[in-house]
Amino acid sequence: MTTTGKQPVLHLPAREVPIPTLLSPEAQAQLAQSPGISNPPWPAQDDIDGWRALIATMDETGLAGLTMMAQQVPATVEEINTDGVRVYVVTPDGCTVGDQSVYLDIHGGALLWGGGESCRALAVITAGMVGAEVWAVDYRMPPDHPYPAGVDDCVTVYRSLLRDRPAEKIVIGGSSAGGNLAAATILKARDQGLPLPAAAVLMTPELDLTESGDSFNTLMGLDTGLTTRLMPANLLYAGGHDLTDPYVSPLFGDFTTGFPPTFLVSGTRDLFLSNTVTMHRALRSADIDADLHVFDAATHIGFIGTPESEDRTRELRRFVDRHWDR
16 A cells, blocks of 8 residues: 555456356357547547547447447337427337337437437447336537537426326436436426426446546446546536536435435446446435446446346336336
8 A cells, every 4th residue: 555645555466357257158258359449539628520430430439339229129209399309209119009108318428429319329238128118318418519508408308208197107317428418308307396307317327427436447447338438528528617517427416305216227347337336325424316237347337138137127128117017
């Protein structure tokens, strides 16, 4: 143990980290693959063209995989404009006529990418997971629309949904950056006097843009799905606002005045593990019902098409069905 400045530092020797043998063969094979594609170099904060090029690259990189998975879900998709915000409404085959249950889905993508066709494809995948109608918010993003544009768009869509659906039939959820905006949307809607939704779903959520949690250091390099910190993107998104503002980093919110039952998911190799478990403790300290699921060896992107991913989907479906009272 040594001290660097005011912060103690623990030095560990280099070591190999085996893949757990209790994982399914499919999950083991995914972990054995090389790390995912790292982000290109971050542009300077004022390099708007550089940010636009990076965002286009990341959207192109992810869209093919999302489209392939979405093609496995029989569903109809309608694009609508809700009070100025583009929304993809997805209805999976087999939905019960008259069921008012709806999942308000907020896409991930480092708070910068994942909109448009990626948002649409992810909405179809989500509809297949929850077995209900999905409203996916194609919210505005930097560099042209930094905070609070994205949160405001999500609150606008939630307010619109409330005109036709009871709050107890609405679940708000998202993964990664979408988990940030899902939680921020609930906090801001609550503070504006809107009723709480039936539940929240936060999948490996980016809740702390200060990146102060332990796993940002201990799991860097071990998470092959998220291979870098996102601080440059966080600063661009915040647009000069304090990163500890609860609507920017919901982990710093006040949950004692109300928050819905929450489903949280992470993995032991997920760079955002600290975000997830610290949020769970914050909710439980405020006596909020919160289900925490941490999957062994799962990275930020989890496992795709494996028994572990099927287990996660089964738990998610149980949770939303219970809170929709279906």
